[in-house]
Amino acid sequence: DAGITQSPRHKVTETGTPVTLRCHQTENHRYMYWYRQDPGHGLRLIHYSYGVKDTDKGEVSDGYSVSRSKTEDFLLTLESATSSQTSVYFCAIQPTGGAGYGYTFGSGTRLTVV
């Protein structure tokens, strides 16, 4: 969708290496999210941000860290990649955290840890 981009789109990395995924938005939305999606499952929340330098954990945050130094960028870091972190990662943005607003998702990053 226009206004949100993820990079890289695909990445293969080795076990034990650090990996950083980037989410960039041009909508000036306050809320940003990182999800992972595994085969046959819905999305699970890793971390989210509700403003610059304001972040919080989701349901599957172990092994991941995030940073948001600018409104437009939300970075997800796998500190030491493991095979269980092989997944498709989606970033989402939202104008506010209140009721009535949907989320806009990026196109995803397919990460393979070998």
Add this chain to the structure above:
Amino acid sequence: DAKTTQPTSMDCAEGRAANLPCNHSTISGNEYVYWYRQIHSQGPQYIIHGLKNNETNEMASLIITEDRKSSTLILPHATLRDTAVYYCIVRVAMDSNYQLIWGAGTKLIIKP
């Protein structure tokens, strides 16, 4: 844990209405129901949401039972481009925001 259950897959003929059911028997009074769809591994796309009343927009209608334990998403005139995985989701409150709890979704196949 998912708060919704959906059929794994469904078929529908092109031009007919597609009715996708969802059970959310443990939903709380202030938790919204959202529907998203995902076409061929793209990012999920928002469709509609509701709390108690039935809702309609340009994409679909959402029918929520009076006891709020289930809902149905209706695509009134399905086209081949509606083939996708449809997720019924409950939005729950967390510390400083809300969280979408996703189920496994229904794979809807529209047949010519």
